[in-house]
Amino acid sequence: MKVGIVGAGMVGSAAGYALALRGGASEIVLVDRSLAFARAQAEDISHAVPFAHPCRVLAGEYGALEGADMVILAAGVAQKAGESRLSLLSRNADVFAQVIAGVRNAAPDAILLVASNPVDIMTDVAQRISGLPAARVIGSGTILDSARFRSLIAGHLGIAPQSVHAYVLGEHGDSEVLAWASARAASQPVERFAAQVGAAITQDVRDRIDDGVRRAAYRIIEGKGATWYGIGAGLARIVQAVGGDQRSVLSVSIVTPEVEGVSDVALSLPRVVGREGVIATLRPELSGTESDALRRSAEMLKDTASRL
Numbered sequence: 001m002k003v004g005i006v007g008a009g010m011v012g013s014a015a016g017y018a019l020a021l022r023g024g025a026s027e028i029v030l031v032d033r034s035l036a037f038a039r040a041q042a043e044d045i046s047h048a049v050p051f052a053h054p055c056r057v058l059a060g061e062y063g064a065l066e067g068a069d070m071v072i073l074a075a076g077v078a079q080k081a082g083e084s085r086l087s088l089l090s091r092n093a094d095v096f097a098q099v100i101a102g103v104r105n106a107a108p109d110a111i112l113l114v115a116s117n118p119v120d121i122m123t124d125v126a127q128r129i130s131g132l133p134a135a136r137v138i139g140s141g142t143i144l145d146s147a148r149f150r151s152l153i154a155g156h157l158g159i160a161p162q163s164v165h166a167y168v169l170g171e172h173g174d175s176e177v178l179a180w181a182s183a184r185a186a187s188q189p190v191e192r193f194a195a196q197v198g199a200a201i202t203q204d205v206r207d208r209i210d211d212g213v214r215r216a217a218y219r220i221i222e223g224k225g226a227t228w229y230g231i232g233a234g235l236a237r238i239v240q241a242v243g244g245d246q247r248s249v250l251s252v253s254i255v256t257p258e259v260e261g262v263s264d265v266a267l268s269l270p271r272v273v274g275r276e277g278v279i280a281t282l283r284p285e286l287s288g289t290e291s292d293a294l295r296r297s298a299e300m301l302k303d304t305a306s307r308l
């Protein structure tokens with residue numbers, strides 16, 4: 001599997017590094033506005049390869065993406081402290097118009113994996129500009145938020161995150177929805193599991209977990225300016241699902257025909273991900289409050305995207 005990465009900054013390089021360490025790509029090609037920078041990042045990542053899986057890590061211009069099966073779009077300008085994801089929008093939409101033209105020219109069949117924020121809007125923008133089917137333009141969406149949600153529930157219950165299934169839906173950002181009603185631990189509703197191990201999920205616990213998921217990026221940005229390792233690993237996870245035709249169920253963002261009465265909006269729902277991109281979308285069971293919150297999240301995203 002040949003994987004391109006456009007934007008060799010913190011997120012793009014972290015994705016390349018995670019991919020090199022996890023395995024799943026035979027070739028990784030980094031492209032950036034600055035070729036010298038892309039070359040330096042590629043050389044640095046290639047030095048991790050002898051300690052990981054066989055893989056060629058290169059840098060080049062857009063032409064070097066020829067034959068890529070998947071291209072990660074991580075170009076753009078970074079989110080500043082206190083800046084909402086949505087305020088990044090206009091700056092990053094301009095970058096995408098240029099980047100997607102270059103990618104489509106070199107690798108017209110590649111699945112696009114959008115990482116730049118605000119990721120749901122950028123996914124919508126990428127799908128519109130590229131003209132590709134929605135199933136082949138995937139945003140990392142809430143993959144990381146769902147992972148945080150699972151690990152915080154798991155930590156409270158004293159079990160491994162792998163034994164928890166729970167999803168964060170809607171926007172990757174302030175309006176995201178933690179789907180408690182469908183959260184399961186060892187196939188049981190989490191409240192029932194919690195009662196059996198004497199770790200009740202009180203309102204305080206819910207609030208703490210909600211804050212831990214929803215505010216995580218803000219806390220990291222406050223401490224170190226931006227986030228990259230978690231999302232880098234999340235992107236590598238999506239690439240593996242596609243490359244291995246794994247049909248894993250991941251919460252990722254694509255333009256979706258209808259969500260809670262809102263049409264053609266890019267947001268995250270649990271989706272089956274394999275070789276052709278998104279193969280199916282699932283609708284988790286939601287409480288009335290959760291459905292309302294998902295509708296509001298969808299309306300907000302739709303409204304922002306339609307103003308472009």
Ligand code: ADP
Nearest residue numbers: 007008009010011012032033075076078095226
């Ligand atoms: P992040 O934390 O989101 O990765 P960075 O600023 O570290 O942010 O990385 C963004 C990368 O995108 C930079 O390396 C920058 O050079 C690159 N970039 C910005 N605009 C373009 C563009 N038009 N084409 C290709 N790369 C771009």
